[in-house]
Amino acid sequence: MAGFGCVAGVAVLMLAATALGVSAQGGNVFEWDFAARGDAVCTNLATGVTIDNHPPYAMNTAGFSDSHRNIISYDTDDIYALGFEQYSPGEFYLSIYKWFPSNSSAGPSVFQAKGLNTNTVDEGATFTILSNGSLDLRSSDGTLVWTTGTEFAGAVSMEFNMDEGNLILYHSTGAIVWQSIDNNGSP
Numbered sequence: 001m002a003g004f005g006c007v008a009g010v011a012v013l014m015l016a017a018t019a020l021g022v023s024a025q026g027g028n029v030f031e032w033d034f035a036a037r038g039d040a041v042c043t044n045l046a047t048g049v050t051i052d053n054h055p056p057y058a059m060n061t062a063g064f065s066d067s068h069r070n071i072i073s074y075d076t077d078d079i080y081a082l083g084f085e086q087y088s089p090g091e092f093y094l095s096i097y098k099w100f101p102s103n104s105s106a107g108p109s110v111f112q113a114k115g116l117n118t119n120t121v122d123e124g125a126t127f128t129i130l131s132n133g134s135l136d137l138r139s140s141d142g143t144l145v146w147t148t149g150t151e152f153a154g155a156v157s158m159e160f161n162m163d164e165g166n167l168i169l170y171h172s173t174g175a176i177v178w179q180s181i182d183n184n185g186s187p
Ligand SMILES: *[C@@H]1O[C@H](CO)[C@@H](O)[C@H](O)[C@H]1NC(C)=O
Pocket: 078, 100, 102, 103, 105
């Protein structure tokens, strides 16, 4: 089962709101349709991740360990999560990593958003899903740390495939504009 969340610990969002542009598509996939949903800003806070423009779903605020507290989206079937992974106190990677909600533990990351200026971000950093087709990671002072740089590439949706641990941007033709497995900063 797929979940999506952005509050303290984890918010589990049932993927039933297709009309809002978020849907489960035949498995453990979280999809964000840019035209339907617009921009979203996920902010990395000490209390967890908050997200503006989030879908109005029921939330599960079960606590997890501090080092993996800031999950944006995860799979309840013990596969992959997307979130802010604490590397050392106050330093985070935006990562995709193995996540086991059954025992609240994490495995190794398979992707880390490697920065233009630094590899990590701080508390108050933001991961922004831009409806013009790009994903940005900024530190709390607004410095751009990492971006897919795809705002002119015609991406119409983002998908997080929780079984494969892959974050994907799709063109309206269905072609892949960008995917994390092809752009892996080695963990
Ligand atoms: C948590 O559960 C997973 C899946 O069963 C297992 O692989 C992992 O070793 C467990 N970790 C801990 C710390 O118990």
